[in-house]
Each structure stands twice: as structure tokens, then as C-alpha cells.
Amino acid sequence: MRGAVIHAPGDVRFETLDDPRILKPTDAIIRTAVTCVCGSDLWPWRGLDATDEAHPMGHEYVGFVEEVGAEVTAVKPGQFVVGSFATSDNTCANCRNGWQSNCLDREFMSTCQAEYVRIPHAQGTLVATDEVPGEEFWPSLLAVSDVMGTGWYAADAAEVRPGSTAVVVGDGAVGLCAVIAAKEMGAERIIAMSRHEPRQKLAREFGATHIVTERGDEGVARIKELTDGIGADSVLECVGTAQAMRQALHSARPGGSVGFVGVPHDVAVDGQELFFSHVGLRGGPAPVRRYLPDLIERVLSGHIDPGKVFDLTLPLEQVAEGYRAMDERRAIKALLKP
Numbered sequence: 001m002r003g004a005v006i007h008a009p010g011d012v013r014f015e016t017l018d019d020p021r022i023l024k025p026t027d028a029i030i031r032t033a034v035t036c037v038c039g040s041d042l043w044p045w046r047g048l049d050a051t052d053e054a055h056p057m058g059h060e061y062v063g064f065v066e067e068v069g070a071e072v073t074a075v076k077p078g079q080f081v082v083g084s085f086a087t088s089d090n091t092c093a094n095c096r097n098g099w100q101s102n103c104l105d106r107e108f109m110s111t112c113q114a115e116y117v118r119i120p121h122a123q124g125t126l127v128a129t130d131e132v133p134g135e136e137f138w139p140s141l142l143a144v145s146d147v148m149g150t151g152w153y154a155a156d157a158a159e160v161r162p163g164s165t166a167v168v169v170g171d172g173a174v175g176l177c178a179v180i181a182a183k184e185m186g187a188e189r190i191i192a193m194s195r196h197e198p199r200q201k202l203a204r205e206f207g208a209t210h211i212v213t214e215r216g217d218e219g220v221a222r223i224k225e226l227t228d229g230i231g232a233d234s235v236l237e238c239v240g241t242a243q244a245m246r247q248a249l250h251s252a253r254p255g256g257s258v259g260f261v262g263v264p265h266d267v268a269v270d271g272q273e274l275f276f277s278h279v280g281l282r283g284g285p286a287p288v289r290r291y292l293p294d295l296i297e298r299v300l301s302g303h304i305d306p307g308k309v310f311d312l313t314l315p316l317e318q319v320a321e322g323y324r325a326m327d328e329r330r331a332i333k334a335l336l337k338p
């Protein structure tokens with residue numbers, strides 16, 4: 001089969017690789033229906049995460065089950081499945097508590113920009129749809145496997161409640177999906193911080209009621225103006241930079257909460273400032289598996305359409321162009337079709 005391999009910053013190649021095989025009785029092999037490039041894939045592409053040796057890429061996937069190991073009974077060949085970027089047995093103590101992305105058997109997926117993928121702990125990781133969904137649903141189901149699940153967790157962690165005010169920091173695919181989540185959870189006002197016109201438009205389409213284009217202290221001042229001078233009930237931090245985190249913490253009101261889902265890069269939190277702010281803080285890799293059945297249902301019923309974040313579709317063999325387009329901000333998110 002063929003798949004994407006990163007060799008160095010800016011050097012992703014589409015290469016012939018060994019076909020994945022069942023290595024453990026808990027594995028499954030899927031044939032990729034669609035996959036994509038994640039904002040976090042840009043960290044090694046830009047050289048901000050080191051690439052010491054060449055390795056495959058990709059952690060988002062939906063596909064068709066090809067083969068299952070002896071212990072996998074929950075899914076069977078031919079079914080259409082959605083998984084998460086973090087595998088989970090769905091039986092350990094952390095999984096039972098709903099923290100499947102901290103499963104005691106967790107593995108992070110890393111080979112999904114390929115024609116076939118081995119899924120460890122398939123029994124607990126994969127959710128099959130009742131029928132094979134029409135192709136028009138594939139992008140949204142793919143979004144559910146990572147960016148929509150992550151946006152949902154940002155809203156959950158930031159404790160978005162009906163009637164509340166939510167601020168979303170970041171207008172990438174996760175930030176835009178976080179707007180969908182805040183709306184679904186009943187936020188009355190959703191303030192999207194974005195300075196890119198096409199993304200503002202999509203944020204509004206997804207439910208944003210206000211757009212703030214300012215950043216840093218000016219952005220925080222604008223949020224305060226919109227919130228009786230105290231800040232928002234919930235702030236969803238979807239970037240992962242020091243500036244975005246500072247902006248998020250300063251935009252929450254005393255007693256409010258920040259959910260942070262951007263993978264932190266050089267982010268430090270001032271303990272004393274946090275102490276005196278009365279702001280609640282929770283983040284981490286989203287427990288997407290917990291949300292999958294609900295989010296799949298919301299997609300298949302036509303209630304949400306997070307697949308709109310894919311504004312570029314490429315054949316999988318042009319995967320490198322997907323990275324380039326996202327790096328140069330010509331695309332929000334690139335969908336890849338084998």
C-alpha cells in the first residue's frame with residue numbers, strides 16, 4: 001500500500017509501505033475511506049517538533065473494516081467505522097470514568113494518511129455505523145474522529161451551559177468545531193476570535209454571534225466590553241500557543257472556566273495569577289471515544305455538519321500539497337481521498 005511519510009520539515013512523501021497486518025488479537029485493519037491533515041501535523045512540517053527519523057503521519061480516519069483479530073467481536077469486515085486518534089480498550093478504570101484518551105492501554109494513532117491502517121484495541125476504539133453512510137457524510141464523520149470531538153471536549157471542559165456566553169480562541173478547524181459544540185450545548189452568545197474573513201463566515205454559519213478580530217490584550221479588552229466588564233462564562237482555547245492561553249485565561253470571568261485543547265507549545269501558567277482569578281482550567285487530548293456515539297448520531301441525522309471545515313479535497317497521493325496549503329493558510333483543513 002501507499003501512505004505519507006515525513007522525512008524532514010517540509011518534506012512529506014507519498015511512498016510504498018508494508019501493508020499493515022494484524023499483530024495482536026485485539027487489532028483490526030481498515031481500508032481508509034477518507035483521511036486528512038491535522039493542524040498539529042504542521043508542528044513537525046514547520047520544524048517546531050523535531051523529526052529525528054522518517055516516520056508515517058496521520059491520526060484521523062474513517063474507513064471500512066477489512067480484517068479483525070480473534071478477540072474483536074464489536075466490529076466486523078465490511079462495516080464502516082469511526083475511531084479516535086487515541087486508542088482505548090474501553091474497559092479499564094480510566095475508560096470507565098469516561099477518559100478514554102487516557103486509557104491505561106492507550107496508543108496514539110500515527111499512520112492514518114495511508115490506504116490501510118492497523119487499529120490497536122479495535123474492540124474499544126472503533127464505533128461502526130448501522131449502515132454504510134452515504135459519501136456526503138464521510139467528511140463530517142471524519143471530523144468527528146478528531147476536530148469535532150476535540151471542539152466538543154473544549155466546550156465540555158469549559159462547562160458551556162444553556163444561556164451562557166462562550167469565547168472561542170482560535171479559528172482553525174478545532175476552533176470552528178468548538179463553535180458548533182458551544183451552540184449545541186446551548187450557549188446564547190458565542191464570540192469567535194478570528195481575523196480571517198472566510199473563517200469568520202464559517203464561524204457565523206456554525207453559530208457564532210460575535211466576531212472579535214483583536215488579539216492579545218486588545219482582544220481581552222473587547223471580550224470584557226461584551227461581558228459587563230468581567231469576562232466570559234466559558235473560554236475554549238483551541239490553539240496551544242502562549243499568547244492564546246494567556247488570552248483565554250484573561251477572557252474568563254471569575255468563576256468561569258477555560259477548556260484548552262490546543263497542544264501546548266511553550267505555554268506556562270502563572271500559578272499565583274490563576275489562584276487569584278478563580279478561573280477553572282481543564283484540558284488535554286479529548287476523550288473523543290466518549291462522545292462518538294452521540295456525535296455520529298448528530299451528523300447522520302443532519303443536525304451538525306462539521307465536515308464544512310474541509311475546504312480543500314485532494315487525492316491522497318497529493319498529501320504534501322495538503323500540508324503546504326494549510327501551512328500557507330490557503331486552506332483551513334485538507335481532506336484526502338485514497
Ligand SMILES: [Zn+2]
Nearest residue numbers: 090092095103
Ligand atoms: Zn482503557
